[in-house]
Amino acid sequence: MSYSLYGAVGAIGFIAVVTGYAAVNRTMNYTPAKASVFLIDRQCNFDRQYDDGKREKVTQSCTATDEFKALAAAPKGKRAKDVDGKAVVKISYTAPQDGSYQTAELRYDGRDERFYSLKAGDQIDIMVSNEDPSKVTT
Secondary structure, three states, X not given: OOHHHHHHHHHHHHHHHHHHHHHHXXXXXXXXXXXXXXXXXXXXXXXXXXXXXXXXXXXXXXXXXXXXXXXXXXXXXXXXXXXXXXXXXXXXXXXXXXXXXXEEEEEEEOOOHHHHHOOOOOEEEEEEEXXXXXXXXX
8 A cells, every 4th residue: 555545544534533523522512402693793804995096904894785785695605705704693592401591602704604694583503511501502
């Protein structure tokens, strides 16, 4: 066998171990729950160029621009480009471990589909930490 084949087999084995560990970690340490989105703060970065040649970088709410509205309305996978921006999504849920009402934040960037598709009032699936019900992941 050649060394490159050994390397490829080793890389595939490493990826399988890491993926298996992540799956086991999620099943043993997290419990599924439903959450409700109650607020989304999207900030987009724009590079504006004026007629006189002046350029400036501007950060503002994504929802204030028509360009973002058009990109968000595009079907999944048909978007012309991704936005340079960040979104903080605030969710509320009932922790399955103890029945307590909790809130949390999820963060997305312009490469995540949820950056464009989530709206206030949406129900999403989350995983709640068994050790700390205030910690969640998707």
